[in-house]
Amino acid sequence: MKLVTSHENTDFDGLASCVALQKLLPGAVIGLSGGFASNVHQYLTLHRDRFRVERCEDLDLSEVDLLAVTDVRKRHRLAHVEPVFQRAVDNPRSVRVIVWDHHPASPDDLHADEEHVQPVGSVTTLLVEELRARGIEIDRKEATLFSLGIHEDTGSLSYARSSSRDATALAWLLGHGAQPALLQRFLRPALNGMERDLLVRLIDGVKELPRFGVSIGVSALETEEVPASLALVSTEAFRILSHDALFCIYRLPNGKSHIVGRAQANAVPIGAILERLGGGGHAGAGSASVHGLSLDEIVSRLEEGVDRCCLQPQFVRDLMSSPVRTVGPGTPLSELASSLREWGHTGAPVVVDGQLVGVVSRRDVERAQREGRGHLAVKSCMAHHVSSIGPDAPLQEALEQMQTHNIGRLPVLDGTRVIGILSREDVLGYLYEQSPC
Ligand SMILES: [Mn+2]
Structure with missing residues (x-):
């Protein structure tokens, strides 16, 4: 069995690149962890019959002889296919591993037989380029999904990591029937009551980390529960607050905290800062989950990270x-x-x-x-x-x-x-x- 997969809590770049990769590997099955970003979840409730996505726990992973991974190569974000990696280590001939990714390298990266890694804004861009180069036809639903992947990961070409290749891919997709009117509907779905409540608390509670030439906001809150849409809520807060970078910390009663970071300025490398808390991401966006730390402790760990990783401010x-x-x-x-x-x-x-x-x-x-x-x-x-x-x-x-x-x-x-x-x-x-x- 050929299996295509992406990271847990799959976002549009992850899903779109899986669908594109499936077109490159005819007959492959898309198998994911089953956890989706909330906007992707909403999208799939409508498109489930058009784009078939399996849960890995429902598949017989011992049959996988080709594993194609996209939008991720850190092994700990791929727990749902860990048995396949285990087998690849024990018996390298039994399974071939292919990686498509656009994240920076890290020590946790899995070993692949074939790697396609380039620092573009969205990994979907790399796959769209490949489809285009091979002359593979796409329909308007695919073109729209691929656009969603590129728009989400590049902030519609506004994030620092956006490249001309992302823009070229978007232009090509528009020419192949991508529906711009559907983008906002799926990228920024209306917030529900809990999400709005969190957003208001984030905005009210934001504090500025002093000492820096760029403005870094931190908003830390205790909450009874968190929606699957933390990334969306945090992005919305970042949009409304006018900081160069923003860290949102959500602490649950069981002691677990989720941290989501967003940045506009290159001077604040979010991924590198959150890596120090066991998470990761890009320069412009990232996340981490920690256990057992108080909000104050998390804020001071972030401050240390900012101290070490930020470019020197300009005076x-x-x-x-x-x-x-x-x-x-x-x-x-x-x-x-x-x-x-x-x-x-x-x-x-x-x-x-x-x-x-x-x-x-x-x-x-x-x-x-x-x-x-x-x-x-x-x-x-x-x-x-x-x-x-x-x-x-x-x-x-x-x-x-x-x-x-x-x-x-x-x-x-x-x-x-x-x-x-x-x-x-x-x-x-x-x-x-x-x-x-
Ligand atoms: Mn991505």
């Missing part, structure tokens, strides 16, 4: 331009205009005896010249109430100030002395450098 000092070119309030505008041109700057702080008294921008100067005030001095068109920032403030704070006050450059003050300036360009350069190509 204003690291990005500001220094020394800064300043002008005096008495400088004629015509002289300022030619200085700005010469320096290639779009503005300058206005300083008297080293003290900041204002900021003037090229735009202000140009307007003054247009309106016939070009013969006046800088003080006639400078902004007096000037936001400034300290050199040791995190970049995030500078970004917030620029956005709140809609300003293009922030003088950096050491006490009252101007020691540098941070411009939109500096911040943009940093943001774009941070993103992988």
